[in-house]
Amino acid sequence: MSDAEELAGVVGDLLAERLGPDTVRDLGRTWAADLWGELEGLGMTTVDVPERLGGGGGTTAEALTVVRVAGYHNAPIPLAESAFVGGWLKSRAGLPVSEGPSGTALCRNRSVYLDDSDGRPRLTGTVAVPWGRHARELLVVLEEGDATQLAVVDPAAAGAALTWTHGSNVAGEPRDEVRLTGAVCREVHDLPGVSIEDAHARAALGRAALMVGALERVVDLSLGHVTVREQFGRPLARFQVIAHYLATMTTQLVAARASLEGAARAAEESAPHEVDSMAVAAAKTRAGASAEVITLLGHQVHGAIGTTEEHELGLSSRRLWAWRDEDGDEQYWSGVLGRQLASRAYGSGLWPVLAPV
């Protein structure tokens, strides 16, 4: 058994115990603070942070495994946003791990301005921060000329300089926006070798892992349902068309999972903890394509019961509908992939790019 599989087992068992469908629903738009603390204590929120910074020193693939399992269990915690993206940003800036989730904000299009004129760096602008209301610190990624910077804001200290607007995605997860009015930064660091596009790709990779977990859950729920539910005197699974739906769903799941694993591997191969934006683009595109088919067929085999708030299918399908649009949808990432591949293939041909030696 690989380290990643072992990790999946440990985290999966814990989440299964803590998060029944009722718990996830009851938590609604808030979050599982205790669970976050528990996972933090186990080192599950800092899996691939280097040991010298207080992390587990694991691989990107291992960190993604934890995120995927969290997606499977609809975990109401910012594991992708805080742990997988925030933790990575901090370690790239050389910052040690700290307690509590961080909120990450990628300021593309210079939506936030850094004023460092009096030696006390301050931020002004408006930016989206998923799970922002629960964040112990804000990690704001900015582009300054050719460089990328990480500004850390302590929400408790910034006080009135932050104005929050609470929002949520279609799954009811917190999707907040914050207006910074000269908010004082605790610290500002360079992010060497990281572009804002890299950070965006890292976020998309975490999102794809959440999606693959949720896809797996919908397929499992559907497989369970069609073997138990009877219609016309036989289990649904005995109808050929239903069996074919499940075959198609499984195929779509396997494709999304394989593409995610490809991106995880590419992240390790390029350099430890790097992002390979083309592999990420493929993984997020593929996860979105699978989400379309799997939510469609998953709801179709469940029938009316699957459309109720009470049924757990909706916990996963709503997340998939939200997540496929977050951190870049299929159109965005397929455009990135198509553009990058075509330009790299120009002259040499496509094949040497796809199968390098």
Add this chain to the structure above:
Amino acid sequence: MTAVKIGDRVVIGEADFPESARRLRLEVRAFLTRARADGRYTPSCDAWHVGFDPGFSAELGSRGWLGVSWPKEAGGQGGSALDRFVVTEELLAAGAPVAAHWVSDRQTGPALLRYGSRKQRETLLPEMAAGRLFFALGLSEPGSGSDLASVRTKATRCDGGWVLQGSKIWTSHAHRCQFVMVLARTSGRHGDRHRGLSQLIVDLAAPGVDIRPIRILDGSHHFNEVFFDDVFVPDGMLLGNEGEGWAQLRAELALERSGPERFMSNYPLLEALAREVAKHGDPQAEQTFGELMAEFTTLRRLSAGVAAEVDSGRSPTLMSALVKDLGTQFEHKIPDAVRRAVPAHRRTIETDLGRALRDAVLFGPGMKFRGGTNEILREIVAKELGL
């Protein structure tokens, strides 16, 4: 929580290409680049099925690129399934004419290695690996379609062998191959389904064999109907034991299904599309190309993973059925995606893109049923899931 977890049943093999595969890739790629530059062939879609060129196959054979994973005494290279994977994907990516040896290299050879008599292995395999001896597949029959177990072709015992009576259809390149592997009833009755079936190695030049062409949509001739009128098949030409044909075939089909030819038949069209996208930089075309590439890289990974599983001694039935279902749907949707991405005036028949598109459209309908229809593949996946 449900008791059944799909994730636990699915093994996505992880392909770690060995150093030998990397070297092999470089050699094959260099050869193909030169062959194309010298005008030895023009890349085409579906060339693994339509590009029958015995000279080209013999050249590949002389370089040791056929039967790569067969043992040395069988004329092979003693390589791995991943080594073979690399060679086949290089050939497919180049759109090279490899149809002559494709069936022998992919499935008849491995079947002979597994079930063949010593004599069969010694006389046939080295010639196949040399690219001089080609097999056709005699499976489908006019009345049987996808239901292979319903074959009516019959072999009756006679002095020193069998007498074969019946006919086969959709027999690719029977008019150019030396042998055909025929699935026939050798005992029991027609209704016995898969009991009593055997595979026989039949000489296509034998008296009583009549080969008639079937032309396909583009007017070309690859398919045939082959009639066997009391054809004598010597004892030594039965594959394995009498009555084991069905079991042999099931193992062969797993090999037939998961290879890169199940999503690379239209690869030359993707190359042409890449050039078009780079030249015009149209966002819609970039997206379409990117979507296709997300699918392609996934399939490549899955297919290589199956090869890695084969190398570890497993027979990934579920994964190979699944890869073929996904792969053939993918290659089938490429032409329409290209049509949406590139306006008609930039893909006229005078352009590389237009020519590749024409071939892909005309060969398209066949891609989703050869080697098992997508519907049958879903039956297999569902069965493997326990439904």
